Amino acid sequence: MTSHTYDIIDFDPEIFVQQYWQKKPCIIRKLFPNFQDPIDADSLAGLALEEDIDARIVSFADEQWDVHQGPFTADDINENCVGSWTLMVQGVDNYLPQTKALTEKFAFIPHWRFDDLLVTYSVAGGGVGAHYDEYDVFIVQGMGQRRWQVGHKLNSSHEKLYPHAHLQQVKPFQPIIDIVMLPGDVLYIPPFYPHQGKSITECFNYSVGFRAPNQSELLQGLADGILDNDLLTKRFSDPNRVITHKRSAVNGHDIFVLKQLLHQFIDLDETDYLLTEMLSKTYHPIHDEYALESPHSSSEMLRMINAGLTIAPNLGLRPLYPEHQTNEFFVFFINGRRYEADALDRPFFERLLNETKLKVTPSERLQFSSVNIIAELVNEGFYEVLD
Numbered sequence: 001m002t003s004h005t006y007d008i009i010d011f012d013p014e015i016f017v018q019q020y021w022q023k024k025p026c027i028i029r030k031l032f033p034n035f036q037d038p039i040d041a042d043s044l045a046g047l048a049l050e051e052d053i054d055a056r057i058v059s060f061a062d063e064q065w066d067v068h069q070g071p072f073t074a075d076d077i078n079e080n081c082v083g084s085w086t087l088m089v090q091g092v093d094n095y096l097p098q099t100k101a102l103t104e105k106f107a108f109i110p111h112w113r114f115d116d117l118l119v120t121y122s123v124a125g126g127g128v129g130a131h132y133d134e135y136d137v138f139i140v141q142g143m144g145q146r147r148w149q150v151g152h153k154l155n156s157s158h159e160k161l162y163p164h165a166h167l168q169q170v171k172p173f174q175p176i177i178d179i180v181m182l183p184g185d186v187l188y189i190p191p192f193y194p195h196q197g198k199s200i201t202e203c204f205n206y207s208v209g210f211r212a213p214n215q216s217e218l219l220q221g222l223a224d225g226i227l228d229n230d231l232l233t234k235r236f237s238d239p240n241r242v243i244t245h246k247r248s249a250v251n252g253h254d255i256f257v258l259k260q261l262l263h264q265f266i267d268l269d270e271t272d273y274l275l276t277e278m279l280s281k282t283y284h285p286i287h288d289e290y291a292l293e294s295p296h297s298s299s300e301m302l303r304m305i306n307a308g309l310t311i312a313p314n315l316g317l318r319p320l321y322p323e324h325q326t327n328e329f330f331v332f333f334i335n336g337r338r339y340e341a342d343a344l345d346r347p348f349f350e351r352l353l354n355e356t357k358l359k360v361t362p363s364e365r366l367q368f369s370s371v372n373i374i375a376e377l378v379n380e381g382f383y384e385v386l387d
């Protein structure tokens, strides 16, 4: 198969999602025309020094792969950036407002599926080798040129290798896509498609990564919510038991009833909320320094709304709500925190949660409880007031 099979010339999100999302890789040339890097190498290295940032250096020197995990000191960076090296910094979307344009391009995929923006800087020859990821990723080419190859979806003929304890690679690797990416080009890779990028020149790449929970993560997340909320106290009971001659056996009926107990829980309306709450917790926490030192009172907020107020989500914010809700409250979650607004103001809150900024005017005729929530959102630093 030749690489042009996978080319997309005009990017249309609808066609992309129908034909490519989770199905096959593709190249989107010049999705970002006249691309300008939102960061330079020194600033990326500066971010890698931050205490709570997830950074890695992967190098290949003297026929040896090496991986170092941050946070780094400036000396670590100097010592470990040897041979063909790559510096990778996760969660950059939470730190740099100028990366917003990159992630916003993919806003046709819901917030809860988005994971983070990984910024990669590599010198010529740099790369992490052929590997696969379990998540979807859009790799945006920044400065420089990089050769990207993508293979057939992982199958039993592939073998996993660990050239370093923290580096998983895969072989054999037969490319079905083999291209040189230029600034502004994008490569979409669905989960389990082996791929590798090798820099031809010094390069920046921006990986807009997604996540998808597995069953174990879902159950773990729900278990946390159940314990926190003291839910699900219904206990197994067996008034119709008959005697057993094999007391070590757990019979099929008992297993059936135990599973029923679990099913009943999964089907509860409250579980929709628990799931949404869990999904709203981000792996890469948003800054807490946005919280206001002198918080606004609700009446102050009302005055600000009366004077005409524009608010916008702060960096990295991913508010979520279950779409199907019929209660007297409209419930939404931010970073695992639950908010309950008067259902009368649901249309307003839906706009607030879905848009990148919102003008709030007295014509909204908001309930005072909603003004209170807006004040809380601003005071907590989840939303900022624009001038």
Ligand code: SIN
Pocket (backbone or CB within 6 Å): 086, 120, 127, 128, 133, 137, 195, 196, 197, 205, 207
């Ligand atoms: C890289 O830019 O080399 C790593 C990104 C990836 O392959 O997931």
Ligand code: CO
Pocket (backbone or CB within 6 Å): 131, 132, 133, 195
């Ligand atoms: Co990858």
